[in-house]
Every structure is written in structure tokens, then in C-alpha cells.
Amino acid sequence: MAKPLTLVVKIGTSSLTRSDTGHLALSTLAQLVETLSQLQRQQHRVILVSSGAVGVGCARLGLTERPRTMAMKQAVAAIGQGRLMRVYDDLFTSLDQPIAQVLLTRSDLVQRSRYVNSYRTFRQLLQLGVVPIVNENDTVAVDELKFGDNDTLSALVASLVGADWLFLLTDVDRLYSADPRQDPEAQPIQLVQQLEQLQDQISLGDRGSMWGTGGMMTKIEAARIATTAGVRMAITEGREPGNILKILQGEPVGTQFAPQSSPSNARKRWIAHSLIPAGWLYLDGGAIAAICQAGKSLLPAGITEVEGEFQRQDAVLLCDSTGQEIARGLVNYSHSELQKIQGHRSADIPKLLGYEGPETVVHRDNLVLNPNAQLS
Numbered sequence: 001m002a003k004p005l006t007l008v009v010k011i012g013t014s015s016l017t018r019s020d021t022g023h024l025a026l027s028t029l030a031q032l033v034e035t036l037s038q039l040q041r042q043q044h045r046v047i048l049v050s051s052g053a054v055g056v057g058c059a060r061l062g063l064t065e066r067p068r069t070m071a072m073k074q075a076v077a078a079i080g081q082g083r084l085m086r087v088y089d090d091l092f093t094s095l096d097q098p099i100a101q102v103l104l105t106r107s108d109l110v111q112r113s114r115y116v117n118s119y120r121t122f123r124q125l126l127q128l129g130v131v132p133i134v135n136e137n138d139t140v141a142v143d144e145l146k147f148g149d150n151d152t153l154s155a156l157v158a159s160l161v162g163a164d165w166l167f168l169l170t171d172v173d174r175l176y177s178a179d180p181r182q183d184p185e186a187q188p189i190q191l192v193q194q195l196e197q198l199q200d201q202i203s204l205g206d207r208g209s210m211w212g213t214g215g216m217m218t219k220i221e222a223a224r225i226a227t228t229a230g231v232r233m234a235i236t237e238g239r240e241p242g243n244i245l246k247i248l249q250g251e252p253v254g255t256q257f258a259p260q261s262s263p264s265n266a267r268k269r270w271i272a273h274s275l276i277p278a279g280w281l282y283l284d285g286g287a288i289a290a291i292c293q294a295g296k297s298l299l300p301a302g303i304t305e306v307e308g309e310f311q312r313q314d315a316v317l318l319c320d321s322t323g324q325e326i327a328r329g330l331v332n333y334s335h336s337e338l339q340k341i342q343g344h345r346s347a348d349i350p351k352l353l354g355y356e357g358p359e360t361v362v363h364r365d366n367l368v369l370n371p372n373a374q375l376s
């Protein structure tokens with residue numbers, strides 16, 4: 001038997017619902033459930049990230065377009081999520097496959113203790129042979145702390161659990177050089193080895209289908225998060241969930257994205273992808289060489305400028321003089337402390353602050369090089 005893999009599968013609203021009526025696409029859902037149950041029986045660990053709460057809620061209320069206000073979106077999602085889970089439970093139960101509902105907000109992945117807790121819950125569910133079904137907790141999420149779209153959420157979940165594969169099921173069969181709905185000349189893209197090369201090859205329509213959010217833009221962002229966390233990714237047709245099996249057998253179906261790095265440790269993945277940076281530290285050439293080439297920690301002497309308001313242990317971006325991101329990490333000093341010690345030797349910290357502090361501003365264990373390098 002093939003080695004058991006951890007697989008995250010995301011299905012978008014455009015595949016779950018019929019664009020003509022807004023009703024659930026039951027045959028797609030049934031095939032998806034069959035495919036995931038089969039993978040589970042083959043000992044793979046499967047997580048489903050399912051959109052659709054807003055779409056299903058709208059259909060329930062007979063709304064003909066996506067709600068615009070936050071309160072309406074949250075109310076509609078509350079209506080749709082329960083109905084969606086009921087359909088999943090009926091379908092999975094008929095194949096004897098237990099499921100669980102996991103609703104996450106961005107803050108669950110920002111705070112270290114909640115991130116670790118979420119990881120433990122996923123691990124336990126997978127050990128129990130359960131398929132967790134994940135969605136954003138739309139009903140309580142606030143604008144500043146929203147994933148915003150489930151492409152990003154699914155990539156962060158894949159990074160959290162250290163998945164082998166992330167599959168994005170959508171209403172086009174793959175990524176094209178341009179939106180195929182608008183450009184009949186759009187060329188299919190089969191394999192993406194390096195995300196930065198993609199930038200010159202494609203143009204992305206700025207919106208998705210009528211009910212989807214984000215279009216291809218958020219799928220490319222998901223690819224950046226997943227592949228830099230060492231996860232392989234594929235974009236494929238949602239109406240053909242069996243494509244997942246074909247891709248796992250090595251068939252060139254959909255668009256596949258090679259991992260950009262070997263998987264880093266879980267703490268570094270958290271720093272790189274889950275945290276929301278609160279400030280910027282601009283570095284001189286010596287500091288950049290020390291952290292990039294020699295793998296050293298960041299010392300106050302190499303900082304030329306501090307921007308933003310942040311506290312100790314917040315996440316910050318480390319940039320060169322042009323603002324280009326070099327790395328990101330957890331900072332040992334607040335912005336006001338750093339303004340006093342920037343450009344100085346570590347030995348002078350007690351004199352400048354009036355109290356002892358760590359020698360490093362960002363310790364190398366809390367520093368991740370170039371998490372965004374692929375798109376910069």
C-alpha cells in the first residue's frame with residue numbers, strides 16, 4: 001500500500017452550488033464524499049475545507065446575490081453553515097465515515113497557544129479516522145481578523161498540519177494564462193515549478209464567479225503559503241472530485257505546484273504564514289548578510305529605521321533599505337525601545353534603556369528568511 005498522506009481538499013462555492021438556481025450541486029457533493037471516504041479507507045488522513053455557508057444561506061432565504069453588509073453576511077452564513085453540515089453528515093454517514101465541524105477565525109492561528117491547540121485537535125481527529133470539515137467562523141469573524149477567503153484558510157490549515165498535498169477544487173479545470181471566461185486565447189498551465197516565474201506568464205481576473213470570492217488571485221496566494229511550507233498543491237475541476245485520485249497517481253491533471261522548500265519546523269511555519277506583522281525594521285547591508293548568509297540573529301546595530309507600533313513578541317518584517325522583505329520574525333523589544341537602541345551595540349542596551357534586555361532583537365530561532373520571496 002502507498003505511504004499514508006495528509007491531504008487537505010478545499011471546495012469553493014462555485015463548485016458546491018449550481019450557478020443557475022443557487023441550490024446545492026448534490027451529485028458533485030456525493031462524488032466528493034465518495035472520493036474522500038475512499039482516500040480515508042486507504043489510510044490517508046483527509047481534511048475538507050468547505051465554503052458554501054453564505055451561498056447555501058442565500059439559497060435558503062431566496063436571495064439572488066451575495067449580501068454586501070457584514071451583519072447580513074454573518075447572519076446568512078449562520079443559516080447556511082448548519083444546513084451544509086447536515087448534508088455532509090448525511091452523505092458521509094451513508095458511507096460510514098465520521099466527520100467533525102471545525103470553524104476557525106484568523107485569531108485562532110495568530111495566537112500561539114490557540115494555534116498549537118488547533119493543531120492538537122486536528123491531530124486527534126485524524127488519529128480517530130474522522131474527516132474534519134473546516135470553514136471560517138464567518139458569524140464571529142471581524143474584518144481585521146478575517147482569512148477573507150477559504151483558499152487562504154485551506155493553505156494555512158495545510159501548513160498547520162504539515163500536509164503533503166493541498167487540492168483546490170474550483171469551477172475551472174486549471175489555471176490559465178488569463179481568465180478563460182474572458183479570453184478565449186488563454187493558455188492552460190500544467191505545472192508551476194517556481195511561483196515567481198508565474199508572474200510574467202499570467203493575468204488574473206480580479207474577481208471570481210458570481211458566488212465565489214477572490215477568483216484565481218487568492219488561489220495563487222494560497223499556492224505561495226502552501227508551497228513555501230513544503231506542501232504540494234493542485235488546482236482542479238470541482239465537478240470531478242475523482243481528479244484527486246488521478247493526481248495522486250501521478251497523472252498531469254489540473255495545474256500542479258511544486259513545493260518551494262522542504263517542510264520547515266512547525267514553529268517557523270507559524271511565524272512565516274499565520275502571524276500578522278505589526279511593524280517593519282529596515283536593516284543595513286551588514287545585518288542582511290549576517291541573517292541571510294551566516295544564519296545569525298538580528299542585533300540592534302544593524303537596524304537603520306523602525307516603523308509601526310508593536311510590542312515585544314509581536315511579528316515584524318525585516319526589510320532592506322528599499323522596503324523589500326528579507327525575513328520576518330518575533331521581536332524582543334517594543335517599537336519605542338527599538339527606537340532608542342537601533343544602530344547601537346548590544347552591550348550598550350542597559351545604558352540606553354536603563355534596564356537589562358536580550359542581546360538580540362530577533363533571535364535566529366524566531367526568524368524565517370524570505371517567506372514571500374517567491375512572489376517578490
Ligand SMILES: Nc1ncnc2c1ncn2[C@@H]1O[C@H](COP(=O)(O)OP(=O)(O)O)[C@@H](O)[C@H]1O
Nearest residue numbers: 012013014170176178179205208209212213215
Ligand atoms: N488566470 C485564470 N485562470 C483560470 N481562472 C481564472 C483566471 N483568472 C480568473 N479566473 C476565474 O476564477 C474563477 C474561480 O474563482 P472563484 O469563483 O473564487 O472560485 P471558488 O468558488 O472555487 O473559490 C474562475 O471561474 C475563473 O473565471
Ligand SMILES: N[C@@H](CCC(=O)OP(=O)(O)O)C(=O)O
Nearest residue numbers: 013051052053054149150213
Ligand atoms: N466562508 C465562506 C466562504 C468564503 C470563500 O472563500 O468562498 P469561495 O471563494 O467560494 O471558496 C462561506 O462559507 O460562504
